Amino acid sequence: MASTSPEPAATETGDSVKIRRLEVADRERGFLSLLSQLSSCPDLTESEFAACFADLAALGDDHVILVAEDPAAAPERRILSTGCLFVERKFLRGGGKVGHVEDVVVDAAARGRGLGLRVVRRLVEMAKEAGCYKVILDCTPELRAYYAKCGFVEKGVQMAVYF
Numbered sequence: 001m002a003s004t005s006p007e008p009a010a011t012e013t014g015d016s017v018k019i020r021r022l023e024v025a026d027r028e029r030g031f032l033s034l035l036s037q038l039s040s041c042p043d044l045t046e047s048e049f050a051a052c053f054a055d056l057a058a059l060g061d062d063h064v065i066l067v068a069e070d071p072a073a074a075p076e077r078r079i080l081s082t083g084c085l086f087v088e089r090k091f092l093r094g095g096g097k098v099g100h101v102e103d104v105v106v107d108a109a110a111r112g113r114g115l116g117l118r119v120v121r122r123l124v125e126m127a128k129e130a131g132c133y134k135v136i137l138d139c140t141p142e143l144r145a146y147y148a149k150c151g152f153v154e155k156g157v158q159m160a161v162y163f
């Protein structure tokens with residue numbers, strides 16, 4: 001789902017934190033440093049970030065990045081949480097769709113406030129709205145309980161080839 005278009009039903013999280021789609025200006029609001037709490041995320045220049053943003057936005061509604069923004073925080077630390085939904089089209093199931101939840105992270109100082117739960121639940125809702133017949137994700141065994149609270153059940157085994 002397009003990262004550029006406004007989230008039609010921006011979700012209030014109960015405080016001043018809003019969940020919305022990623023904007024290109026979020027580079028200045030701490031989006032990359034937040035991602036670096038999940039995995040290696042070297043800085044991107046403004047133009048590199050804009051090019052990556054445009055590539056992903058071109059995937060339209062098949063690629064959504066949500067962020068939780070605290071407008072009361074310092075400008076460079078406003079993005080407190082993020083998560084991504086990628087919608088995969090298949091020949092199986094009559095041209096069915098599978099949602100993939102990726103890159104979920106909450107700023108270490110904002111954990112335990114329900115932000116992770118709310119971002120993932122919204123991504124799952126969006127996958128359902130997009131017509132997906134299932135939503136899947138990969139995580140470490142330590143996160144089983146967290147994703148169970150988000151509504152996921154354990155299924156299969158993750159395998160990978162890293163380059």
Ligand SMILES: CC(=O)SCCNC(=O)CCNC(=O)[C@H](O)C(C)(C)COP(=O)(O)OP(=O)(O)OC[C@H]1O[C@@H](n2cnc3c(N)ncnc32)[C@H](O)[C@@H]1OP(=O)(O)O
Pocket residue numbers: 037038101102103104105106107110111112113114115116117118137138139140142143144145146149
């Ligand atoms: C598909 C992927 O991207 S996997 C990668 C996931 N991301 C990471 O591992 C990055 C580092 N960790 C984080 O960013 C955060 O700790 C997250 C995303 C795992 C959790 O975010 P938070 O905002 O702290 O979680 P939130 O407050 O919404 O917790 C929701 C519920 O899950 C529980 N929970 C949260 N983290 C965990 C955990 N690690 N293990 C077990 N339960 C947990 C909470 O206790 C809460 O339960 P409750 O509703 O009964 O109180």
